[in-house]
Amino acid sequence: QVQLQESGPGVVKPSETLSLTCSISSASIGTYYWTWVRQSPGKGLEWIGYIYYRGSTNYNPSLKSRVTISMDTSKKLFTLNLSSVTAADTAVYYCATTNPGFGDSSDYWGQGALVTVSS
Amino acid sequence: DIQMTQSPSSLSASVGDRVIITCRASQNINRHLNWYQQSPGKAPKLLIYAASNLQGGVPSRFSGSGSGTDFILTISSLRPDDFATYFCQQSFTTPHTFGQGTNLEI
Numbered sequence: 082q083v084q085l086q087e088s089g090p091g092v093v094k095p096s097e098t099l100s101l102t103c104s105i106s107s108a109s110i111g112t113y114y115w116t117w118v119r120q121s122p123g124k125g126l127e128w129i130g131y132i133y134y135r136g137s138t139n140y141n142p143s144l145k146s147r148v149t150i151s152m153d154t155s156k157k158l159f160t161l162n163l164s165s166v167t168a169a170d171t172a173v174y175y176c177a178t179t180n181p182g183f184g185d186s187s188d189y190w191g192q193g194a195l196v197t198v199s200s
Numbered sequence: 201d202i203q204m205t206q207s208p209s210s211l212s213a214s215v216g217d218r219v220i221i222t223c224r225a226s227q228n229i230n231r232h233l234n235w236y237q238q239s240p241g242k243a244p245k246l247l248i249y250a251a252s253n254l255q256g257g258v259p260s261r262f263s264g265s266g267s268g269t270d271f272i273l274t275i276s277s278l279r280p281d282d283f284a285t286y287f288c289q290q291s292f293t294t295p296h297t298f299g300q301g302t303n304l305e306i
């Protein structure tokens with residue numbers, strides 16, 4: 082059973098960079114695209130992007146100029162960096178799998194990490 | 201981006217009821233449509249992928265159908281733990297956009 086766990090600061094100051102890490106357990110790294118999704122009351126679920134273990138990435142165009150997703154396969158973790166944050170980036174951030182064998186659906190999710198942008 | 205529109209936005213029902221939630225895509229997505237259930241304070245849970253395939257461990261009272269632009273999630277007989285929010289998601293092309301959600305209330 083794949084397990085994902087987000088970690089990182091719960092509060093980030095405006096204009097700074099939000100950084101979250103997702104630790105992966107019990108998964109074959111090459112099976113999935115490693116994905117970030119966020120959820121805020123105003124916007125529902127928003128797909129941020131994903132990374133494949135070989136390093137290729139795919140980002141939501143609405144965030145592309147501010148987002149970087151990276152991966153450390155040796156440590157079995159992947160990271161989200163979102164720069165120049167504003168209050169609109171306040172959300173629960175989920176890491177998840179995207180499974181090409183299951184129609185590119187997200188079959189495993191972390192529990193979510195609430196990040197508040199506030200000075 | 202492909203826009204996903206769910207209806208209704210909220211729905212009141214009772215235990216034992218049959219419930220239908222619809223999802224419409226702004227363009228043809230073939231059968232690249234997934235359904236998720238989210239309970240308060242929890243992560244979304246995959247119910248159905250590729251329009252009609254039941255994820256492992258999901259009860260058979262959940263079913264999905266549709267193709268192209270119009271899709272349906274059916275819950276045949278509601279149980280107490282089915283009262284949650286349901287989201288559709290298209291995975292035809294990135295960004296993999298979600299519907300706004302349907303809040304299923306008792």
